[in-house]
Amino acid sequence: MISDISKIQCNKHIILFAVVGALCLSPIISSPIALVLGFTLATLGFVPTQIDIALLTKRLLAISIVGLGFGINVDQAIQASSGNIGLIVGSIFSTLLIGTLLSKAFKMDAKTGHLVSSGTAICGGSAIAAVAPAIQANNEQTSHALATVFILNSIALFVFPLVGHALGMSQYNFGLWSAIAIHDTSSVVGAASAYGDEALEIATTVKLARALWIVPVAFISAFIFKGDSKKVSVPMFIVYYCIAIAIAHFLPQFHGVYQEVFFMGKRLLVVCLFLIGCGITIKTIRNAGYKPMLLGILLWVSVASVVLGYIQFTLA
Numbered sequence: 001m002i003s004d005i006s007k008i009q010c011n012k013h014i015i016l017f018a019v020v021g022a023l024c025l026s027p028i029i030s031s032p033i034a035l036v037l038g039f040t041l042a043t044l045g046f047v048p049t050q051i052d053i054a055l056l057t058k059r060l061l062a063i064s065i066v067g068l069g070f071g072i073n074v075d076q077a078i079q080a081s082s083g084n085i086g087l088i089v090g091s092i093f094s095t096l097l098i099g100t101l102l103s104k105a106f107k108m109d110a111k112t113g114h115l116v117s118s119g120t121a122i123c124g125g126s127a128i129a130a131v132a133p134a135i136q137a138n139n140e141q142t143s144h145a146l147a148t149v150f151i152l153n154s155i156a157l158f159v160f161p162l163v164g165h166a167l168g169m170s171q172y173n174f175g176l177w178s179a180i181a182i183h184d185t186s187s188v189v190g191a192a193s194a195y196g197d198e199a200l201e202i203a204t205t206v207k208l209a210r211a212l213w214i215v216p217v218a219f220i221s222a223f224i225f226k227g228d229s230k231k232v233s234v235p236m237f238i239v240y241y242c243i244a245i246a247i248a249h250f251l252p253q254f255h256g257v258y259q260e261v262f263f264m265g266k267r268l269l270v271v272c273l274f275l276i277g278c279g280i281t282i283k284t285i286r287n288a289g290y291k292p293m294l295l296g297i298l299l300w301v302s303v304a305s306v307v308l309g310y311i312q313f314t315l316a
Helices: 002-023 031-044 053-069 074-106 110-121 124-134 139-167 171-181 185-195 197-211 214-224 236-250 252-277 282-288 291-314
Strands: none
Touching: 002 031, 002 252, 031 139, 031 252, 053 124, 053 139, 053 236, 053 252, 074 110, 074 171, 074 197, 074 236, 074 291, 110 124, 110 139, 110 214, 110 291, 124 139, 124 185, 124 214, 124 236, 124 252, 139 171, 139 185, 139 252, 139 282, 139 291, 171 185, 171 197, 171 291, 185 197, 214 236, 236 252
């Protein structure tokens, strides 16, 4: 009797898990909401134990990153980079350097710190998803980094347009600032579209240009965290990501198909965030402490302030 009740509960948990996961494929569920939904199921004990969440997340992350590669327009990315290459490269590597120094100063887990820094430096969840396997980060380290970045990412969506209007920023300057200082592409697009059409165009192209830096940062990260191994272990999906970018560039006649694949890649990433949320509980948050969030806030405020100052005084 007890066994039958247990089986019924397990089946209910699987059905609920599958339904919520399927909902995350639809545009109505955003990245932060997906993470919260996963966290809620985990907190309530509704995550089915018979499913290997970590393995499923790892495989879907790889597929989603490759899918995102089909949405990278190389010509636009290079054009956007050429005029702001110093600002883009400088902000990326200075963020990674400062993140490393702060992680050591806080005596926090090095891999978690590097993931938070990578997410802040490039493009939020996508960068974390790509770098995590390269440094062999576990699910808990990845979860803490993603939770940190997406909380700040959600705040930026509302705060940046307010700051931009208060300072009277031009459409171009705001688009450039939001592309560099806001973590995820979705929030960059949201904040820039609320500011104006020109801001949206600038923000989108510059953000895509930054996404190209996922590849070198993943390689560098793998080298830094290779440990005692003499070989640098870079996940194959990073190679496939590059191939996807090349295919979209050299075979432009299938642009419509690439956009569909790109869209599914973005939705799969949202599903992955739901799965990662399923591994976050109050206990894991307590175990992580305040350090990941403090690191994320300091990096975010530093990048946003310095880039804003540079844009306002140099490009005015």
